[in-house]
Amino acid sequence: MSEQTLITLSQSALERIHELRQKTGNDAKFLRVGVSSGGCSGFQYLFKLDDKSNADDIKVYIEEDQILATTDEASMPFLEGCEVDFVRDLGASYFKIINPNAKASCGCGSSFSV
Numbered sequence: 001m002s003e004q005t006l007i008t009l010s011q012s013a014l015e016r017i018h019e020l021r022q023k024t025g026n027d028a029k030f031l032r033v034g035v036s037s038g039g040c041s042g043f044q045y046l047f048k049l050d051d052k053s054n055a056d057d058i059k060v061y062i063e064e065d066q067i068l069a070t071t072d073e074a075s076m077p078f079l080e081g082c083e084v085d086f087v088r089d090l091g092a093s094y095f096k097i098i099n100p101n102a103k104a105s106c107g108c109g110s111s112f113s114v
Contacts, residue, residue, distance in 0.1 A: 006058070006076070006081075007060040007069055007080070007081075007082050008061075008082070008083040008084070009069060009084050010083055010084065010086065012085055012086040012088075013031075013084045013095065016086040016093075017029070017030070024049075026051055027066070028051040029049050029050065030050060030051070030067045030069060031048075031049060031050075031070075031095070032048040032069075032071070033045070033046070033071050033075070033079060033084060033095075034046040034072055034075045035074070035075040035078045035079065053067075053070070054072070056072055056073050057070045057071075058071050058072065058076055078099075079097070079101075080101070081100055082099045082100070085097075
């Protein structure tokens with residue numbers, strides 16, 4: 001892992017990203033994490049599996065010179081110091097943010113306020 005690690009990925013999240021790379025046959029896939037206004041608490045998290053970098057991408061998690069997660073400049077202040085986890089529950093599986101910057105979050109955990 002490099003010193004560019006700005007967001008932590010749990011072991012479960014790392015395993016899921018690697019599973020998705022294998023499933024799609026594309027080792028260049030990475031998790032794009034973002035924040036947008038909306039949701040029931042003011043801001044909501046966005047997740048997308050991508051393989052195309054944008055000019056304004058901030059590489060937030062690098063492992064062995066491979067990008068595993070990115071975000072954009074506008075989202076970074078909300079996400080710095082966060083952990084991305086991957087949860088497998090009985091009826092669903094999903095990426096989840098553990099955000100020490102959030103002052104409140106909704107019951108479903110997909111939106112937050114600062």
